[in-house]
Amino acid sequence: MQTFKRIAIFLLALITVTYAFEFMIAQPSTLKILIKEAEREEVNTVILGESHAETGLNPYALGKGITVKGQKCEAVSLAHRILPVVDQYYLLKRVTDNNPNIKQVFFEIDPTYWQGKSMYYPGKDASAFPFCSIPDKMDYFKNILIKQNYNSAFFNYYIDKTSLFYVPQNIICKLDPDYIEGNEKAIKKIYKTNGVSFNYKYVGKGYRQGVKRSGKKRLPKGFKAGAVNGQTLNGFDRIADLCRKRDINLVCFISAIPVERIRDKDENYSAIHNYFDELCKSKGVDFYDFNYIKTEYLKRSTDYKDFTDCDGHLMANFSKKQTAAFIKAYNSKNYSDMFYKNYNDAVSAVKGVKLK
Amino acid sequence: MGINTLAFLLFFVFGITVFYLLPQRLKWPFLLLLSLSYISFKDIRGIVFIVLSSLSVFLGGRLFEKRNEPKDASFRKKILILTMIFNLGVLFFVKYVKPIYGAFSGKTPPELDKIPFFDSIIIPLGISYYTLQILSYLLDVYWGRQKAETNYGKLLLFTCYFPQMIQGPISRYGALSAEFFKEHRFKLHNLKFGLQLMLWGFFKKMVIADKVGPYVQRIFFSHKEPYGLTVVLGLIFYGIQLYCDFSGGIDVIRGVSECFDVKLAENFRQPYFSRSLGEFWRRWHITLGSWMKDYVFYPLSLSRPMAKFKKSLKKKVSRVTVNRIQIAICDIVVFLLVGYWHGAESIYWAWGLYNGIILAISALLTDVYAGWRKKLGVDPKRKLWDNLFIARTLVIVTVGWIFDCSKTALGSLNLLKNAFIISKTSFEPIVLNLVDWVEIAELIIFCAILFKVSRMKERGVVVREKIEALPFAVQVIIWVGMIQLVACFGRSSGEVGFMYANF
Numbered sequence: 001m002q003t004f005k006r007i008a009i010f011l012l013a014l015i016t017v018t019y020a021f022e023f024m025i026a027q028p029s030t031l032k033i034l035i036k037e038a039e040r041e042e043v044n045t046v047i048l049g050e051s052h053a054e055t056g057l058n059p060y061a062l063g064k065g066i067t068v069k070g071q072k073c074e075a076v077s078l079a080h081r082i083l084p085v086v087d088q089y090y091l092l093k094r095v096t097d098n099n100p101n102i103k104q105v106f107f108e109i110d111p112t113y114w115q116g117k118s119m120y121y122p123g124k125d126a127s128a129f130p131f132c133s134i135p136d137k138m139d140y141f142k143n144i145l146i147k148q149n150y151n152s153a154f155f156n157y158y159i160d161k162t163s164l165f166y167v168p169q170n171i172i173c174k175l176d177p178d179y180i181e182g183n184e185k186a187i188k189k190i191y192k193t194n195g196v197s198f199n200y201k202y203v204g205k206g207y208r209q210g211v212k213r214s215g216k217k218r219l220p221k222g223f224k225a226g227a228v229n230g231q232t233l234n235g236f237d238r239i240a241d242l243c244r245k246r247d248i249n250l251v252c253f254i255s256a257i258p259v260e261r262i263r264d265k266d267e268n269y270s271a272i273h274n275y276f277d278e279l280c281k282s283k284g285v286d287f288y289d290f291n292y293i294k295t296e297y298l299k300r301s302t303d304y305k306d307f308t309d310c311d312g313h314l315m316a317n318f319s320k321k322q323t324a325a326f327i328k329a330y331n332s333k334n335y336s337d338m339f340y341k342n343y344n345d346a347v348s349a350v351k352g353v354k355l356k
Numbered sequence: 357m358g359i360n361t362l363a364f365l366l367f368f369v370f371g372i373t374v375f376y377l378l379p380q381r382l383k384w385p386f387l388l389l390l391s392l393s394y395i396s397f398k399d400i401r402g403i404v405f406i407v408l409s410s411l412s413v414f415l416g417g418r419l420f421e422k423r424n425e426p427k428d429a430s431f432r433k434k435i436l437i438l439t440m441i442f443n444l445g446v447l448f449f450v451k452y453v454k455p456i457y458g459a460f461s462g463k464t465p466p467e468l469d470k471i472p473f474f475d476s477i478i479i480p481l482g483i484s485y486y487t488l489q490i491l492s493y494l495l496d497v498y499w500g501r502q503k504a505e506t507n508y509g510k511l512l513l514f515t516c517y518f519p520q521m522i523q524g525p526i527s528r529y530g531a532l533s534a535e536f537f538k539e540h541r542f543k544l545h546n547l548k549f550g551l552q553l554m555l556w557g558f559f560k561k562m563v564i565a566d567k568v569g570p571y572v573q574r575i576f577f578s579h580k581e582p583y584g585l586t587v588v589l590g591l592i593f594y595g596i597q598l599y600c601d602f603s604g605g606i607d608v609i610r611g612v613s614e615c616f617d618v619k620l621a622e623n624f625r626q627p628y629f630s631r632s633l634g635e636f637w638r639r640w641h642i643t644l645g646s647w648m649k650d651y652v653f654y655p656l657s658l659s660r661p662m663a664k665f666k667k668s669l670k671k672k673v674s675r676v677t678v679n680r681i682q683i684a685i686c687d688i689v690v691f692l693l694v695g696y697w698h699g700a701e702s703i704y705w706a707w708g709l710y711n712g713i714i715l716a717i718s719a720l721l722t723d724v725y726a727g728w729r730k731k732l733g734v735d736p737k738r739k740l741w742d743n744l745f746i747a748r749t750l751v752i753v754t755v756g757w758i759f760d761c762s763k764t765a766l767g768s769l770n771l772l773k774n775a776f777i778i779s780k781t782s783f784e785p786i787v788l789n790l791v792d793w794v795e796i797a798e799l800i801i802f803c804a805i806l807f808k809v810s811r812m813k814e815r816g817v818v819v820r821e822k823i824e825a826l827p828f829a830v831q832v833i834i835w836v837g838m839i840q841l842v843a844c845f846g847r848s849s850g851e852v853g854f855m856y857a858n859f
Contacts, residue, residue: 003544006828009828009832010832010835010836013832013836014836014839017836017840018840018843021840021843021844025844145362146361146362146363146366147361147362147363148361148362149358149360149361149362149562149846150360150361150362150364150365151360151558151562151842151843151846153362154362154843155843155844157843157844158843158844158845159844159845160795161794161795226466
């Protein structure tokens with residue numbers, strides 16, 4: 001009896017500490033709120049992707065230039081930084097299960113997330129698991145969680161250099177009535193808890209606007225088609241299949257990144273473009289690469305003023321221009337005319353660029 | 357299924373539950389079934405290799421016992437050689453043919469994978485480890501040190517016992533069979549100690565090794581070539597990563613096994629506290645070292661060609677010198693073989709040669725060293741000298757890791773050369789982007805915990821028993837704290853495999 005009592009006390013202590021830590025350390029969820037937004041009846045378009053999509057496409061501007069099956073485009077961005085592609089599938093499944101009016105998906109491809117091993121970020125609001133239905137939770141468990149290290153699977157938090165700093169704000173935010181009720185205005189408060197508010201402003205509909213440069217350095221990733229992560233590819237396949245089955249128009253795009261990165265041979269950007277161009281063709285999906293767009297449609301420059309950082313998150317003004325170019329491509333009968341056909345033309349067209 | 361995945365944990369919980377529910381006579385067959393299922397998760401074809409290899413040594417062993425007369429010596433020898441050729445041949449074929457062909461043809465591993473013949477070669481899980489295990493059984497039976505097993509299932513379990521399939525330790529039949537076939541009763545103490553050992557292993561692996569790993573990658577395998585102190589720092593990081601990864605993995609494996617009431621051999625004994633390179637290799641990967649000593653070093657020392665060689669030398673030099681030359685030669689051969697066991701790539705040969713030559717020189721210069729020590733008044737019992745010897749060994753070992761930090765032996769030598777160009781030191785690969793000095797500070801604290809525990813173990817303290825003696829509330833705080841430490845600081849993303857699982 002004594003032994004069982006001791007085991008019970010130990011487990012109780014462990015569970016209590018785990019829940020307390022999760023409450024304090026795990027970031028409050030913007031996904032929880034955005035899912036609610038996307039499931040509103042009038043929403044017919046969803047933007048998916050990671051941070052580049054969050055800052056790259058303005059849902060308000062889309063509404064002014066695009067129609068979906070004769071209706072005005074009402075878009076919500078479900079894009080979320082470091083959200084794995086396979087999790088984006090589960091999110092899309094969840095919102096289209098609950099909102100059959102969604103007939104359009106704009107999917108941003110950030111090649112950085114397609115290389116190497118699949119990533120999983122506990123405590124960073126980058127998992128679709130909490131929002132899945134029971135059957136999807138089981139599917140998620142079988143496909144993703146079981147392959148993770150046990151640590152990531154059991155504990156939804158992780159301490160890095162900033163997480164302890166945000167503990168007081170996390171607690172305040174999670175106890176806020178707006179957050180508890182899932183009101184969109186809570187997102188601005190969440191931004192203060194995850195460091196995003198330093199460089200970005202939340203505008204609404206999941207869109208964040210770049211307002212300040214941070215000047216972070218970035219090492220080239222050196223894309224290799226052979227090193228594309230199987231789980232990510234599977235996530236994309238599932239998104240494409242889901243869209244086909246549910247009669248949803250899927251459009252893929254790559255947001256513009258600094259020209260210097262495109263020019264850097266170590267990035268191997270030509271391989272990136274060719275790989276995703278082929279992939280989208282194989283799925284019968286339109287693909288806009290804004291790093292190959294002709295200068296008359298989107299003027300790119302060699303300095304970094306269009307971006308908040310070297311990684312390629314857009315400043316508000318450039319995001320507006322990119323959204324306008326997106327609308328133009330979307331409405332064009334032959335959008336491929338708007339884009340250069342090869343790497344050299346795409347890079348050398350930018351004023352001041354010399355090919356390495 | 358890596359041993360740090362949730363899948364493995366569920367597999368382990370299922371295994372433990374069923375194991376203790378079963379009657380005694382069914383426990384080892386269940387362990388066998390569990391082990392075969394574990395192997396089949398990676399590739400079911402791996403079972404064929406294991407069955408064939410274990411069957412060959414089982415039959416070999418039975419024949420040795422049946423034909424045990426002096427007149428059968430030649431027959432027995434032929435059987436021994438054939439069985440060894442078969443098992444080593446399989447190991448050579450699956451593990452070495454591809455890289456050797458790659459070295460001669462200049463093709464890279466992805467290019468080789470596209471060749472249909474190489475594409476079809478699988479490397480069965482744990483082949484490097486179980487091949488040595490079954491050869492030790494075969495040789496022990498041949499030499500009469502071990503009775504041949506009459507039940508094939510038992511030998512099969514010895515070959516494929518699942519915790520040690522990933523990275524050892526390399527067990528001996530006598531020791532492991534005693535653990536397998538004893539009476540297993542559920543004891544909370546075993547489960548508790550096993551889980552604690554697993555947790556300690558996870559701490560080393562996830563909190564230290566997996567955090568240091570990205571720095572090592574960035575320093576040695578990114579686009580920029582490292583120079584000066586960057587190389588030195590990279591080597592120190594690599595030494596920490598390798599130790600925590602390998603010994604952490606072994607702790608998890610031993611912990612898992614302890615939960616099944618099967619004690620596995622120790623594979624590490626605080627190696628970084630060694631006073632000499634020889635001592636280091638007696639404390640690091642102990643089971644491989646002792647295997648090499650028993651089945652290569654001694655047989656080679658006592659072999660006929662060696663005796664002939666010694667005889668020829670005795671005319672020219674003293675007996676003591678002859679013995680030292682013999683040790684030096686055997687050291688070089690052993691380390692070349694250890695290098696070769698790790699892989700066919702040039703870096704492994706070079707690593708083996710580096711260690712073998714240093715040990716050979718130490719053996720040959722024993723008298724010279726003794727003379728110097730006497731002249732300098734070195735007293736190894738004094739703390740200062742003791743620490744100096746430890747530091748010297750650390751330097752030698754750390755320099756030796758350079759062969760793991762490049763893809764070719766020439767590349768390693770180039771790195772070594774770069775290490776002396778201090779003016780070109782750049783810490784850009786370390787401080788760039790998301791990683792910063794806060795993480796380095798965390799690492800220093802965790803390494804300090806590791807150092808403290810290792811120091812206690814070095815002094816003979818059994819840490820788990822010391823904690824066990826504390827009041828229950830304190831124990832709860834310690835173990836919940838440890839679990840949370842791994843949860844909060846353990847690498848958060850994906851499954852990071854174990855480095856030694858690649859061998």
